[in-house]
Amino acid sequence: MTSSAVKTSWLNRSLNAIERIGNKLPDPAILFALLMFFVWGLSWALSGVTFTDIDPRTGQPFQVKNLLEGAAFADFMAKMVSTFVNFPPLGVVLVAMLGLGVAEYTGFINAGLRSILAVTSKKLLTPVLIAVGILSHVAVDAGYVLVIPLGAVIFYAAGRHPLAGIAAAFAGVSGGFAATLFVPSSLDPLLAGLTQASARLSADPAAASLVINPLNNYYFTTASVLLIVIVGWVLTDKFVEPRLQQTKVDGDPDQLPSMDPLTDDERKGLRYALLSMLAAIAALVVVVWPENSAWRASTGELTAASAPLMQSIVGLIFVFFLLPGIVYGYVSGKVKTHKDVVQGMTKAMSGMGYYIVMAFFCAQFIFAFGQSNLGALLAIKGANYLQEMAFPMAVNLIGLVLLTATVNLLIGSASAKWALIGAVLVPMLMQLGVSPDLTQAAYRVGDSSTNIITPLMPYFPLIVVFCQKYVKSTGIGTLVALMLPYSIALLVCWTSFLILYWMLGLPLGIGSSYVYPAP
Numbered sequence: 025m026t027s028s029a030v031k032t033s034w035l036n037r038s039l040n041a042i043e044r045i046g047n048k049l050p051d052p053a054i055l056f057a058l059l060m061f062f063v064w065g066l067s068w069a070l071s072g073v074t075f076t077d078i079d080p081r082t083g084q085p086f087q088v089k090n091l092l093e094g095a096a097f098a099d100f101m102a103k104m105v106s107t108f109v110n111f112p113p114l115g116v117v118l119v120a121m122l123g124l125g126v127a128e129y130t131g132f133i134n135a136g137l138r139s140i141l142a143v144t145s146k147k148l149l150t151p152v153l154i155a156v157g158i159l160s161h162v163a164v165d166a167g168y169v170l171v172i173p174l175g176a177v178i179f180y181a182a183g184r185h186p187l188a189g190i191a192a193a194f195a196g197v198s199g200g201f202a203a204t205l206f207v208p209s210s211l212d213p214l215l216a217g218l219t220q221a222s223a224r225l226s227a228d229p230a231a232a233s234l235v236i237n238p239l240n241n242y243y244f245t246t247a248s249v250l251l252i253v254i255v256g257w258v259l260t261d262k263f264v265e266p267r268l269q270q271t272k273v274d275g276d277p278d279q280l281p282s283m284d285p286l287t288d289d290e291r292k293g294l295r296y297a298l299l300s301m302l303a304a305i306a307a308l309v310v311v312v313w314p315e316n317s318a319w320r321a322s323t324g325e326l327t328a329a330s331a332p333l334m335q336s337i338v339g340l341i342f343v344f345f346l347l348p349g350i351v352y353g354y355v356s357g358k359v360k361t362h363k364d365v366v367q368g369m370t371k372a373m374s375g376m377g378y379y380i381v382m383a384f385f386c387a388q389f390i391f392a393f394g395q396s397n398l399g400a401l402l403a404i405k406g407a408n409y410l411q412e413m414a415f416p417m418a419v420n421l422i423g424l425v426l427l428t429a430t431v432n433l434l435i436g437s438a439s440a441k442w443a444l445i446g447a448v449l450v451p452m453l454m455q456l457g458v459s460p461d462l463t464q465a466a467y468r469v470g471d472s473s474t475n476i477i478t479p480l481m482p483y484f485p486l487i488v489v490f491c492q493k494y495v496k497s498t499g500i501g502t503l504v505a506l507m508l509p510y511s512i513a514l515l516v517c518w519t520s521f522l523i524l525y526w527m528l529g530l531p532l533g534i535g536s537s538y539v540y541p542a543p
Contacts, residue, residue: 045501123344124170124345125371129367135352154200159205172194172197192256226455244533259513273495349368424463445467477504479500
């Protein structure tokens with residue numbers, strides 16, 4: 025047996041063990057409930073401990089909040105409904121799935137993908153899917169509810185394993201979350217604003233007026249796209265999909281996409297459906313184009329996070345799939361009355377039942393974990409440790425990436441993490457001559473790399489549900505084992521790419537620098 029075969033066999037055995045152990049854990053919904061009880065107990069145990077670490081949000085020493093104390097527990101119970109209803113992914117998923125459900129029920133999505141596959145090489149499906157996943161960042165979280173399930177459909181329709189399609193799409197959408205293809209993402213101005221606030225905490229008087237450009241990492245994150253696509257492509261085609269050959273697709277045959285050639289009625293329906301979608305897009309362009317359009321932010325920008333257009337992405341997904349789905353259904357003969365349209369929505373919602381249950385317990389756990397202050401305490405302790413070690417610059421950057429990747433397993437929100445550790449790390453590295461722009465770039469690498477292996481990421485339960493449509497036995501262990509190779513590869517390759525990029529002195533972005541103060 026060759027050394028490469030031995031390594032592959034060892035990797036397979038390791039991933040299979042992770043999958044078995046992970047799938048022996050309780051059902052995800054119960055697991056989140058158990059984790060919530062654990063956080064309650066830990067918060068009670070640590071609530072009396074005095075910590076010397078300073079909370080950058082308050083300027084006071086950290087204090088773990090006892091969630092079992094009367095007022096805290098009463099507050100938890102009083103907010104239980106609002107915590108669930110306001111759980112960020114819940115509304116995004118359900119509203120988008122109403123439109124997607126009709127498009128899927130009438131056959132529009134299936135027909136469109138079959139027509140694309142007829143003229144697309146199977147060899148290029150993986151890189152194109154990953155690139156589309158990265159491009160979806162401009163639409164905030166739309167990639168989770170749109171690109172990832174379509175990745176499974178595309179791969180299955182092409183005769184490939186659907187879970188490999190989910191893995192490739194998930195790697196692009198979430199593993200490559202910090203990358204930007206063609207246009208900036210909504211994350212750019214958000215992180216830049218937090219970086220600027222952290223930089224102004226520096227003891228240097230000149231930092232008080234420091235301004236961080238929202239596109240300060242744009243060149244680096246754009247250059248990272250090629251790396252992510254190559255890493256994801258090689259892993260999917262050469263390792264992940266071959267390993268999945270042992271995994272049988274046992275989903276409901278009636279729910280799985282057809283691979284038959286399009287009929288004349290389907291071609292006609294698809295043609296009219298695409299025309300209706302183009303008409304809707306053209307109408308949107310007409311109303312958003314004027315400088316005084318109501319769809320723009322107060323600054324006149326269309327892509328700003330505060331712009332109504334950006335805040336309407338999910339609603340637009342609903343319309344842009346509902347409309348062609350209805351048109352396709354009527355023209356192709358799949359839809360006879362409006363009741364068929366409602367049936368499509370109903371069927372989509374019935375498929376979300378399991379996700380809603382998981383979302384309820386996930387929302388309660390995340391709320392409790394955030395209220396306890398445990399995640400914030402761990403993040404600051406890691407940042408302070410990094411500061412005390414005083415490593416060489418390259419080691420500091422690697423340490424920052426690894427610290428962020430670790431904290432990411434506990435705190436899902438990119439902005440929440442950066443608000444916490446950035447307040448310590450940005451001023452600290454500025455004292456060592458490192459610009460806030462470079463510190464932010466290192467943070468983004470670590471933040472993206474472990475998104476795809478943490479069950480605490482709000483959309484993780486949804487991906488499990490997507491997988492179960494094709495492989496019923498899918499659990500948390502299955503998805504973690506599926507995505508772990510991507511996570512490790514991205515962490516190693518992307519960090520190395522950052523260090524090389526820095527050593528070569530290539531421009532990070534617009535108005536950015538590597539050193540502080542900027543030359």
